[in-house]
Amino acid sequence: MSVITPGAVACLMAREEARFLNDNPKSVALAKQATDSLFGGVPMHWMSDWSTPVPLFVSHAQGACFYDVDGHEYVDFCLGDTGSMFGHSPVPVAEAIARQAYLGLTTMLPGEDAVACGELLAERFGLPLWQVAATATDANRYVLRWVRAITGRPVVVVFDGCYHGTVDDAMVRCKAGHTVARPGLIGQVQPLDVASRAVPFNDLAALEAALAGGDVAAVLCEPAMTNIGMVLPDTGFHRELRDLTRRYGTLLIIDETHTISTHPGGCTRAWSLEPDFLTLGKAIAGGVPCSVYGCTAAMAEAMHRVRSQISQQGEGHGHSGMGTTLSANALVMHAMRANLTRVMTQGAYAHMLHEARRLAEGFRQLIARHRLPWSVTELGARCEFQFCQEPPRSGAAAEAAFNDPLQQLLHLYLINRGVLITPFHNMTLCCPETRSEQVDKLLTTLDLALGELLALSREEA
Incomplete structure (x- = not known):
């Protein structure tokens, strides 16, 4: 099995944080301004708990995408942690x-x-x-x-x-x-x-x-x-x-x-x-x-x-x-x-479930190709890759599989390349507007992240 080392995670995280700060000057400025009037610089404190070094400020959202104040487009697999399950502003x-x-x-x-x-x-x-x-x-x-x-x-x-x-x-x-x-x-x-x-x-x-x-x-x-x-x-x-x-x-x-x-x-x-x-x-x-x-x-x-x-x-x-x-x-x-x-139509669900199945299978293929001791859990339009060899059967088992530094890095790596997944764990959600090429973008970007991590880990070893 492949091993991802803490040193490789820390090295790549430092690079990705610097990239985010360089690529998002308006978000950085708004984050600084917001601290004068918003507790923690955000309107709800958990909005600062993402993997980004400062909050990512959104300009607008439509369908399966949203756009930040610096003009970047993101494919959204978080969808407001289910609040926008059927796409942004249907x-x-x-x-x-x-x-x-x-x-x-x-x-x-x-x-x-x-x-x-x-x-x-x-x-x-x-x-x-x-x-x-x-x-x-x-x-x-x-x-x-x-x-x-x-x-x-x-x-x-x-x-x-x-x-x-x-x-x-x-x-x-x-x-x-x-x-x-x-x-x-x-x-x-x-x-x-x-x-x-x-x-x-x-x-x-x-x-x-x-x-x-x-x-x-x-x-x-x-x-x-x-x-x-x-x-x-x-x-x-x-x-x-x-x-x-x-x-x-x-x-x-x-x-x-x-x-x-x-x-x-x-x-x-x-x-x-x-x-x-x-x-x-x-x-x-x-x-x-x-x-x-x-x-x-x-x-x-x-x-x-x-x-x-x-x-x-x-x-x-x-x-x-x-x-x-x-x-x-x-x-x-x-x-x-x-x-x-x-x-919330039958046709909408048929599309969501189809793309989620493609995504779950793509996760499994990535895990197998990189020889990682991870698993994939899927439920309808929702799926998640987890840092454990077998899908967990209890909340305690799922929590025991958490690897916060690794998760934070992977999320930030994806964000820096225009892809968002649910924070705090690795769950994804497909909506009626999610397209096959957007699923492919998530898989390709995650593949790049894992490739870099494993290369750094081998060098460190």
């Missing part, structure tokens, strides 16, 4: 935004678009009743309130390394069999292990042990893990997960915010999952901030019952702890309707 969504901009942005009242979106969501995902929120974090948080109220149970089970936005209940990890706060969590006051329980993904024995006490309201679950490095479910895992939750009177929430890349109806349709609640965010309105959650008829009946009990007590009207003033505003509802009807 024409039907852009047209819908322009139409609605003159017809009212928010009124805190429903319109015809709301009815249409509810029907479209029910048809697409198979759950009959829906609500709309602003972000997937909100959708997950609201559903957790519902399931606790319905069941009268306090605890939520999540999987170690999960991604459910910034929901407090999911900010936990499993360490040596114990639930602990996720590293890096800032300002947390309440102990999270009181009402949250983390178990390893694909570990059915650990899951059953977590449920056996009868105090778990719901399991909150991604169909496949996507934010700790991609981790696919074992064959039969979801069937057993559903059986276990039903056996112990626990509800099942499926979060398809990332895995909607798999199928027009998500993994829920593709894999015949049977959630009690389904949450979605990011891409559902074509990049406009919006999320949704759906439920079964039985859950809707239980939700009505909970609300009725509160009303009979003469308390709580309008104070459920769910919803924001801008939730389901007129602009996002019109954009979501356009996205569901004209962008």
Whole structure:
């Protein structure tokens, strides 16, 4: 097997950082200016966590590409970390935004678009009743309130390394069999292990042990893990997960915010999952901030019952702890309707999945040619190369394969040559506008990076 040495990584990183600073003078100047008014020089602090020595400032984006303020074009395989899964500014969504901009942005009242979106969501995902929120974090948080109220149970089970936005209940990890706060969590006051329980993904024995006490309201679950490095479910895992939750009177929430890349109806349709609640965010309105959650008829009946009990007590009207003033505003509802009807089509998915398969196979060929002990995981329009010989089966295994210096170098090498992939790990996403030659550009550029790294490593040895 080939070996990439730390010295080779450090040497190439120094060269690539110098190249970035030389090639991006406007981004460098804006980064300096921004520190006077923006904390960390960016409007959201994680925007400075990329591999570039200073933030890369964007001018505009369209389709599968974006352009920086220095005039460089980039093929985008990150796509806003799924927010622009169907391309930047899809024409039907852009047209819908322009139409609605003159017809009212928010009124805190429903319109015809709301009815249409509810029907479209029910048809697409198979759950009959829906609500709309602003972000997937909100959708997950609201559903957790519902399931606790319905069941009268306090605890939520999540999987170690999960991604459910910034929901407090999911900010936990499993360490040596114990639930602990996720590293890096800032300002947390309440102990999270009181009402949250983390178990390893694909570990059915650990899951059953977590449920056996009868105090778990719901399991909150991604169909496949996507934010700790991609981790696919074992064959039969979801069937057993559903059986276990039903056996112990626990509800099942499926979060398809990332895995909607798999199928027009998500993994829920593709894999015949049977959630009690389904949450979605990011891409559902074509990049406009919006999320949704759906439920079964039985859950809707239980939700009505909970609300009725509160009303009979003469308390709580309008104070459920769910919803924001801008939730389901007129602009996002019109954009979501356009996205569901004209962008998230069968044809769009067919193209996305085809290009993603080509990309995954290209990664495998590169790894084999360079004799690297790496693997490739793919899920619909999404794939990832990982620094481990076998695809990981748990979040801990995926995390153990991280090599931050190497990952940072490869990402910067790609950026310097006009290609962007998802930061923090090596995930890629193809959209309906992604072209075969753009996939080839990513593969060719990564091939060059690996060739240089391995040559330097041999010299160092």
